[in-house]
Amino acid sequence: MSDASRVLIAGGGPVGLVAAYALVQEGIPVIVFDENDELQEDPRAATTHPATLELLAKLGIVEQVTEQGLVCPIFRFWDRPTGEMVAEFDHGLLKDDTDFPHVVQCEQFKLTRILTELMTDIEIADIRFSHRVTGVSAGEDSVTVSVATPEGEQSFTGTYLIGSDGGRSTVRKAMDISFEGFTWPERFLVLSTPFDFEAERGMCYRNYIADPEEWCNCFKVAGDGPPGLWRTVYPEDPEAPEEKLLDDAYVEQKLQSFFPSDQPYDIVHRNLYTVHQRVAATFRMGRVLIAGDAAHVNNSIGGMGLNGGIQDSMNLAEKLVKVWKGEADEELLDVYDAERRTFAVEFVQEQTIQNKKRLEAKNPQSRAAFLKNLKETASDPGRSRQFMLKSSMIEAMRNIGKSTP
Numbered sequence: 001m002s003d004a005s006r007v008l009i010a011g012g013g014p015v016g017l018v019a020a021y022a023l024v025q026e027g028i029p030v031i032v033f034d035e036n037d038e039l040q041e042d043p044r045a046a047t048t049h050p051a052t053l054e055l056l057a058k059l060g061i062v063e064q065v066t067e068q069g070l071v072c073p074i075f076r077f078w079d080r081p082t083g084e085m086v087a088e089f090d091h092g093l094l095k096d097d098t099d100f101p102h103v104v105q106c107e108q109f110k111l112t113r114i115l116t117e118l119m120t121d122i123e124i125a126d127i128r129f130s131h132r133v134t135g136v137s138a139g140e141d142s143v144t145v146s147v148a149t150p151e152g153e154q155s156f157t158g159t160y161l162i163g164s165d166g167g168r169s170t171v172r173k174a175m176d177i178s179f180e181g182f183t184w185p186e187r188f189l190v191l192s193t194p195f196d197f198e199a200e201r202g203m204c205y206r207n208y209i210a211d212p213e214e215w216c217n218c219f220k221v222a223g224d225g226p227p228g229l230w231r232t233v234y235p236e237d238p239e240a241p242e243e244k245l246l247d248d249a250y251v252e253q254k255l256q257s258f259f260p261s262d263q264p265y266d267i268v269h270r271n272l273y274t275v276h277q278r279v280a281a282t283f284r285m286g287r288v289l290i291a292g293d294a295a296h297v298n299n300s301i302g303g304m305g306l307n308g309g310i311q312d313s314m315n316l317a318e319k320l321v322k323v324w325k326g327e328a329d330e331e332l333l334d335v336y337d338a339e340r341r342t343f344a345v346e347f348v349q350e351q352t353i354q355n356k357k358r359l360e361a362k363n364p365q366s367r368a369a370f371l372k373n374l375k376e377t378a379s380d381p382g383r384s385r386q387f388m389l390k391s392s393m394i395e396a397m398r399n400i401g402k403s404t405p
């Protein structure tokens with residue numbers, strides 16, 4: 001087998017590593033490049049929906065992810081102006097729809113750690129940190145990337161390239177694939193604290209708090225073990241300087257204004273990020289495929305970004321394996337583009353934009369209608385199940401392929 005008979009993967013985040021592990025399990029050699037010198041532990045995605053848990057089960061890692069995370073069967077909606085808990089949804093109603101009638105809150109850095117550890121002893125899995133992909137040259141039969149390494153600039157050739165190098169993807173830009181959509185004016189502020197919102201405020205592990213002025217999401221993650229950490233997310237004024245929004249006094253006041261306490265908060269992470277809704281014009285250009293944030297980005301309300309990315313990786317790996325083994329023509333890779341791009345545009349973008357608009361609705365009539373509808377949905381098991389088939393991404397995943405050629 002020639003050295004070039006391998007799949008190059010730009011980006012060793014969760015999406016790149018899921019693709020890598022799915023491919024090496026089928027005997028396909030991979031080389032993963034990541035620009036960081038080690039795995040990152042930044043507080044980003046944690047919500048792993050039932051549809052994704054099904055895929056992680058196929059990959060053989062759902063037990064580890066579940067053990068290192070928190071099992072959350074329920075989620076709640078609250079109305080901030082009245083303080084009322086408006087609706088509670090229990091994934092238990094999905095027990096006949098999936099083997100995983102719950103969400104697992106497992107931080108994405110744990111997923112990447114599980115995957116890199118599993119690949120440590122796999123000879124055909126070559127994971128290289130401090131390797132930044134700087135350029136792509138795609139030919140008829142192979143693809144070559146230039147990579148900035150600690151030893152200087154080097155070239156690597158493979159049969160295919162997966163660009164899973166995040167929202168600012170070098171691969172997407174090198175292939176001149178446009179990233180269509182928009183950027184929200186407000187940024188999202190994420191604050192993490194060990195304060196126990198369950199004991200002190202009656203929260204469950206996943207909460208969405210609607211407010212016409214300032215909504216909030218409040219989640220629990222396992223962190224390094226009990227008592228765990230709570231993450232709260234808020235929209236922030238686009239004009240305010242970053243230093244102010246991350247300042248001690250400001251973040252303390254932010255938590256106090258939502259959840260008054262006679263003690264100051266212990267704030268262990270603070271993070272401000274820009275929020276986009278964008279989808280790449282294509283997920284395939286010849287031998288180059290893009291997945292995860294490189295292919296689509298969305299706001300985090302509903303926790304669908306990484307879920308969609310893992311689903312891309314599994315969909316793509318399954319097709320690449322068939323093409324690699326000669327069981328299917330390369331055109332099958334166009335089906336990856338058709339299926340996953342449709343999913344991103346018609347489901348994830350639509351759903352996440354709607355999630356945000358509902359939480360922040362200002363018009364009193366539409367607010368009241370939203371809250372009333374939520375209440376009625378939650379109190380009717382049939383409607384509640386339908387609602388969760390959507391929110392858990394099961395329905396959209398089961399529908400894949402039905403509307404694409």
Ligand SMILES: Cc1cc2nc3c(=O)[nH]c(=O)nc-3n(C[C@H](O)[C@H](O)[C@H](O)COP(=O)(O)OP(=O)(O)OC[C@H]3O[C@@H](n4cnc5c(N)ncnc54)[C@H](O)[C@@H]3O)c2cc1C
Binds near residue numbers: 133
């Ligand atoms: C605060 C926050 C909360 C979120 N919560 C959720 C949630 O609950 N559920 C959910 O589904 N999603 C959530 N998301 C979104 C989620 O974090 C992303 O969708 C996810 O990280 C995408 O994974 P990825 O592997 O595609 O990209 P990334 O995680 O960005 O990984 C890309 C990797 O590529 C590397 N890289 C970049 N450029 C290069 C290069 N040129 N060469 C080599 N390596 C490169 C980077 O170092 C990085 O390791 C959240 C995001 C944020 C910011």
